Amino acid sequence: MAYDSRDIASFKNVWVFCEQRQGKMMPTSYELLSEGRKLANELNVDLCGILLGDDIEELAKDLGKYGADKVYVYDSPFLKNYTTEGYTKIICEAVQEFKPEIMIFGASNIGRDLAPRCAARLHTGLCADCTHLDIDMPNYKDFLREASTLTEERISGLGVIRLFGEDHDINMDMKMTRPAFGGNLMASIVCPRFRPSMATVRPGVMKKVVLETPHACEIIHPDFVLTEGDFDTEVLEVVKAARKMVDLIGADYIVSVGRGISKDIEGGIKLAEELADVLGGVVGSSRAVVDAGWLPADHQVGQTGKTVHPKVYVALGISGAIQHQAGMKDSGTIIAVNKNETAPIFEIADYGIVGDLFKVTPLLIDSIKKIKEEK
Amino acid sequence: MKIIVTVKQVPDTSGRIAVNPDGTLNRASMQTIINPDDLNAIEAALDLKDELGCKVVAITMGPPPAEGMLRELMAMGVDESILVSGREFSGSDTYATSQILAAAIDTYGIDEDDIIMSGRQAIDGDTAQVGPQMAEKLGLPQVSYAGEIKKEGNTLTIKRMLEDGYMTLRVKTPCLVTCIKELNTPRFMNVWDILHTYEKPLKVMDYEALKDHPLMDKSTIGLQGSPTNILTSFTPPLKGAGRILEGSGKETTDELAGILSDKHII
Ligand SMILES: Cc1cc2nc3c(=O)[nH]c(=O)nc-3n(C[C@H](O)[C@H](O)[C@H](O)COP(=O)(O)OP(=O)(O)OC[C@H]3O[C@@H](n4cnc5c(N)ncnc54)[C@H](O)[C@@H]3O)c2cc1C
Ligand SMILES: Cc1cc2nc3c(=O)[nH]c(=O)nc-3n(C[C@H](O)[C@H](O)[C@H](O)COP(=O)(O)OP(=O)(O)OC[C@H]3O[C@@H](n4cnc5c(N)ncnc54)[C@H](O)[C@@H]3O)c2cc1C
Numbered sequence: 045m046a047y048d049s050r051d052i053a054s055f056k057n058v059w060v061f062c063e064q065r066q067g068k069m070m071p072t073s074y075e076l077l078s079e080g081r082k083l084a085n086e087l088n089v090d091l092c093g094i095l096l097g098d099d100i101e102e103l104a105k106d107l108g109k110y111g112a113d114k115v116y117v118y119d120s121p122f123l124k125n126y127t128t129e130g131y132t133k134i135i136c137e138a139v140q141e142f143k144p145e146i147m148i149f150g151a152s153n154i155g156r157d158l159a160p161r162c163a164a165r166l167h168t169g170l171c172a173d174c175t176h177l178d179i180d181m182p183n184y185k186d187f188l189r190e191a192s193t194l195t196e197e198r199i200s201g202l203g204v205i206r207l208f209g210e211d212h213d214i215n216m217d218m219k220m221t222r223p224a225f226g227g228n229l230m231a232s233i234v235c236p237r238f239r240p241s242m243a244t245v246r247p248g249v250m251k252k253v254v255l256e257t258p259h260a261c262e263i264i265h266p267d268f269v270l271t272e273g274d275f276d277t278e279v280l281e282v283v284k285a286a287r288k289m290v291d292l293i294g295a296d297y298i299v300s301v302g303r304g305i306s307k308d309i310e311g312g313i314k315l316a317e318e319l320a321d322v323l324g325g326v327v328g329s330s331r332a333v334v335d336a337g338w339l340p341a342d343h344q345v346g347q348t349g350k351t352v353h354p355k356v357y358v359a360l361g362i363s364g365a366i367q368h369q370a371g372m373k374d375s376g377t378i379i380a381v382n383k384n385e386t387a388p389i390f391e392i393a394d395y396g397i398v399g400d401l402f403k404v405t406p407l408l409i410d411s412i413k414k415i416k417e418e419k
Numbered sequence: 420m421k422i423i424v425t426v427k428q429v430p431d432t433s434g435r436i437a438v439n440p441d442g443t444l445n446r447a448s449m450q451t452i453i454n455p456d457d458l459n460a461i462e463a464a465l466d467l468k469d470e471l472g473c474k475v476v477a478i479t480m481g482p483p484p485a486e487g488m489l490r491e492l493m494a495m496g497v498d499e500s501i502l503v504s505g506r507e508f509s510g511s512d513t514y515a516t517s518q519i520l521a522a523a524i525d526t527y528g529i530d531e532d533d534i535i536m537s538g539r540q541a542i543d544g545d546t547a548q549v550g551p552q553m554a555e556k557l558g559l560p561q562v563s564y565a566g567e568i569k570k571e572g573n574t575l576t577i578k579r580m581l582e583d584g585y586m587t588l589r590v591k592t593p594c595l596v597t598c599i600k601e602l603n604t605p606r607f608m609n610v611w612d613i614l615h616t617y618e619k620p621l622k623v624m625d626y627e628a629l630k631d632h633p634l635m636d637k638s639t640i641g642l643q644g645s646p647t648n649i650l651t652s653f654t655p656p657l658k659g660a661g662r663i664l665e666g667s668g669k670e671t672t673d674e675l676a677g678i679l680s681d682k683h684i685i
Binding site for chain 1: 420430434438457512513514517533542543544545546547548549550551552554555556560561563564576579580581582583584585587588590594614624643645646647648649650651652653654655656661662663664666667668669671673675676677678679680682684685
């Protein structure tokens with residue numbers, strides 16, 4: 045029978061695209077497997093990884109730790125480097141053969157290149173850059189109660205949508221929640237009429253969970269054919285940034301600097317580094333700092349930078365524009381130092397100090413050092 | 420040779436945004452601007468025009484007032500524009516949007532040495548999906564996140580930016596490239612083109628004009644043809660405002676360190 049993305053009942057299982065680069069798994073893949081495990085449990089189905097690359101068998105063996113029941117491995121020199129056409133071909137053929145009901149990708153530059161192309165070929169919907177996924181309706185409603193300003197009446201009334209004059213029950217559809225309009229608005233999206241229901245998920249948002257007893261994970265090598273004729277782009281080189289990138293996403297403590305350091309840029313960055321050292325964390329920044337060339341782009345937190353949730357986020361001389369907040373407002377504890385008491389950052393800070401960062405930061409470093417020594 | 424650039428008119432989301440009581444956006448209260456990444460795509464196209472003397476065509480799908488944006492682009496040096504507009508197109512998700520734009524571009528015509536350029540992402544829908552989805556519908560190769568573009572004959576050499584570095588790719592035209600802000604700095608309008616913008620051709624394509632194209636099926640365009648549906652939209656609650664500590668001296672930082680330590684945060 046021909047493949048038909050509308051034949052909902054014929055699709056089953058949750059799939060995660062496990063992205064690797066140069067033979068190393070991207071950390072987001074583990075986050076997605078853990079989230080996928082949750083969804084698969086709610087649906088009572090298998091969690092499967094799909095892994096493409098060259099000589100990647102070893103990576104596949106590890107995935108049971110994150111709850112995968114199966115991994116589909118496509119190993120070929122043609123898949124060594126990511127190409128849109130090679131990866132799209134394999135993934136679309138795999139979906140047509142095995143028919144997963146849900147397929148999630150990391151919203152990395154590669155995931156956001158690949159997933160839309162696959163969704164367009166497979167004739168299904170794709171939700172971009174999600175920060176929350178649910179199947180279970182009561183869980184979804186609890187999430188809305190906490191994360192939205194919707195009234196209880198609206199929330200408890202959710203469950204059925206009108207689609208072209210007919211009622212459609214969305215209880216078993218994946219509810220995909222994402223920020224839009226620069227983080228000013230959240231939207232929950234469903235894909236009720238087609239499968240797989242596809243989503244890209246923002247890196248750093250889902251929690252990686254290592255299982256105490258790994259799943260016995262079956263490794264499957266489906267047949268596939270790739271030839272030179274399948275490719276219309278040629279990868280000339282893959283260059284890794286020489287400098288070690290700052291790991292904002294994995295950090296428990298982040299001290300970020302903003303344009304407020306402008307009167308002594310080096311001094312300001314040095315203070316942030318010292319405070320980060322004392323806390324055991326790393327230095328982030330606003331976009332203004334990156335645009336000015338004071339710190340490289342991998343330090344940027346926000347809508348067009350990284351989304352972080354450290355235990356503690358310290359904002360030094362950052363005004364707290366909505367685009368900056370989009371990347372840090374879910375941090376455990378937010379501390380802001382700003383000389384302007386009306387700066388929007390104070391609206392979301394747990395603790396604020398109104399003052400000059402060049403005076404306050406050295407004192408804060410001393411106070412924290414002292415308290416840590418007393419412990 | 421020509422370069423077709425897809426451009427979207429978007430609300431300016433950089434300020435605070437007005438939200439209606441039902442959780443939808445109050446668009447009327449927002450100014451519209453040209454999507455920032457699309458200006459980088461326009462600049463990349465005009466750059467190649469300066470170098471190679473090709474034609475640059477801007478295409479947008481939107482309501483009739485989007486003509487104003489197209490005139491602005493022609494005042495920057497764009498040669499021709501297409502406005503894709505129609506009630507049938509409204510409510511389109513990215514799948515349906517790509518379907519319609521691809522049909523319009525294909526109807527206009529793509530030659531061997533043409534390039535389609537898009538922005539990486541629109542600042543309203545924020546999905547970054549329309550570029551790759553149009554490429555799929557047009558059956559063209561795509562290179563997204565372009566940080567550098569060089570053209571030699573029918574070959575483009577492009578730096579595709581990644582989080583941890585970049586990849587250099589070679590691709591033959593026709594192809595679709597999505598552009599990021601790091602690519603260039605968009606130019607301003609210029610006097611000659613401002614004076615001539617109303618003489619430049621602006622074509623309107625409505626449903627009637629496109630309905631015979633194979634991609635245009637009522638079941639794949641507009642709200643009806645969109646695989647995704649918005650279940651609900653909402654604004655996040657303001658985080659319960661924290662406290663501003665008194666003072667900014669040593670007592671204050673000691674107090675803060677004390678609180679953090681008591682709460683086992685540090
Ligand atoms: C589409 C789009 C995407 C964007 N994406 C991002 C993003 O990802 N991340 C991001 O950060 N921004 C982003 N921005 C930019 C954002 O709108 C702001 O312009 C930016 O965050 C401002 O950075 P800032 O807070 O460092 O600078 P400013 O807004 O200039 O704030 C500087 C602050 O420092 C304070 N200050 C000055 N001197 C001192 C001192 N000595 N001691 C203490 N405080 C002092 C001032 O009171 C002020 O509040 C984006 C914008 C757009 C339009
Ligand atoms: C709150 C909200 C959430 C949404 N979430 C989703 C979702 O998850 N999945 C989904 O499929 N749809 C979603 N949509 C619908 C989507 O925003 C529209 O389909 C929109 O027309 C295109 O998507 P975009 O704005 O994200 O564009 P992007 O895909 O980000 O745009 C990329 C580039 O494509 C070109 N382009 C895009 N639109 C046009 C146009 N109209 N004319 C000319 N060129 C254009 C531009 O060059 C642009 O830079 C959402 C809409 C809203 C309001």
